[in-house]
Amino acid sequence: AQTVTQSQPEMSVQEAETVTLSCTYDTSESNYYLFWYKQPPSRQMILVIRQEAYKQQNATENRFSVNFQKAAKSFSLKISDSQLGDTAMYFCAFMKHGGNTPLVFGKGTRLSVIA
Amino acid sequence: GAGVSQTPSNKVTEKGKYVELRCDPISGHTALYWYRQSLGQGPEFLIYFQGTGAADDSGLPNDRFFAVRPEGSVSTLKIQRTERGDSAVYLCASSPRVAPTDTQYFGPGTRLTVL
Numbered sequence: 001a002q003t004v005t006q007s008q009p010e011m012s013v014q015e016a017e018t019v020t021l022s023c024t025y026d027t028s029e030s031n032y033y034l035f036w037y038k039q040p041p042s043r044q045m046i047l048v049i050r051q052e053a054y055k056q057q058n059a060t061e062n063r064f065s066v067n068f069q070k071a072a073k074s075f076s077l078k079i080s081d082s083q084l085g086d087t088a089m090y091f092c093a094f095m096k097h098g099g100n101t102p103l104v105f106g107k108g109t110r111l112s113v114i115a
Numbered sequence: 116g117a118g119v120s121q122t123p124s125n126k127v128t129e130k131g132k133y134v135e136l137r138c139d140p141i142s143g144h145t146a147l148y149w150y151r152q153s154l155g156q157g158p159e160f161l162i163y164f165q166g167t168g169a170a171d172d173s174g175l176p177n178d179r180f181f182a183v184r185p186e187g188s189v190s191t192l193k194i195q196r197t198e199r200g201d202s203a204v205y206l207c208a209s210s211p212r213v214a215p216t217d218t219q220y221f222g223p224g225t226r227l228t229v230l
Contacts, residue, residue, distance in 0.1 A: 004157075037221075043204060044118075045158070045221035091157050102148060102174065103219060105157030 002027045002094050006106035013082045014114055020067075021077045021109050023092030031097040034068065034075045039089040039108070048090070051075065053097075082113045117141070119222035121207050127228045128197055136192040136225045140209030147190050148219060149182055150206040158206050164190060197229045 003026045013019035025034070036048040051059045051068050058066050063083075067076045079086055089110050093103040120139040128134050140147050146165055150158035160174040164184045172182075179197075184190040194201055204226050208219040 043206075043224045043226075045206065045208070047218050047220075050218070093157075102150075102160035102163055102171070103158070105159070107155070107157050 002029070002032075002096070002104045004092050004094050004104055004106035006092055006109050008109045009107070010110045010112070012112040012114055013079075015082055015084060017082055018078060018080045019082055019111065021079075021090050021092075021111065023075045023077070023106060025073050025075065025092070025094050027073070027094065027096075029096055033095040033097065034066075035093040035095065035103065036064070036066070036075075036077045037091045037093060037105075038086075039091060040087070045091070049077065079111075084113050084115060087111060087113045119207055119209055119220055121205075121222040121225050123225060124223065125226045125228070127230065129230050130197060130199060132197050134194050134197055134227065136194075136205050136227070138190045138192070138207030138209075138222060140188065140190070140207070141211075141220055142188075144209035144211050144220075145187070146210040146217070146219075147184060148208040148210075149190070149192050150208065152204040152206055152224070154203070161192070161205075194227075197227075199229045202227055202229045 005024045032053045034051045037045045038048050049061045049064050063080045065078045089108045091108045092106040122137045148163045149161040152158040162172040162182050167187045179195045182192045204224040206224045208221045210217040210219045
């Protein structure tokens, strides 16, 4: 079974600064996908960024980028130029490759962006 | 276009009662997932539909939980003899086709409170 661990229950960052959220995972699969989802108070999960494990290049999406270390099974999210609207819960998630499989989520990190 | 919608937004019921939670996926999405998110936790998988059939129901906690998707679009999650431990946010997600790389788009969830 796969597990996803987010070791930072809460974090805060000043507006316009950079913050990194940590995620580690455990799997015996060689091919898989990793995701970061954002959940604001509205409860709706929003995809932030996705990484295919077979790709060595780290994914980027505007102010969001990841540091994917496959050997270390680490998948951190860096948010640059933090904005007040980034305040939310952030969940790291894992999906096996090969047919539709459910997402396996971590417990989340609550991020507060401070003005 | 319209996203995934879920009704009701909030549901309060008494222990032992029966409840139904509804999910309207994005039009044309063939895959539909149900997750349960307890307080302070990440979402946990319940059941996945491909079209009208339940392709994977391994996450349903017991036989009090049942879900249907009779016409391959709207899905209903049914909980019999509710217990206080069933209190959680129930999230629905859909994705456009049978492919592991397809993003799951989430609804805003239904918050179920069992008194």
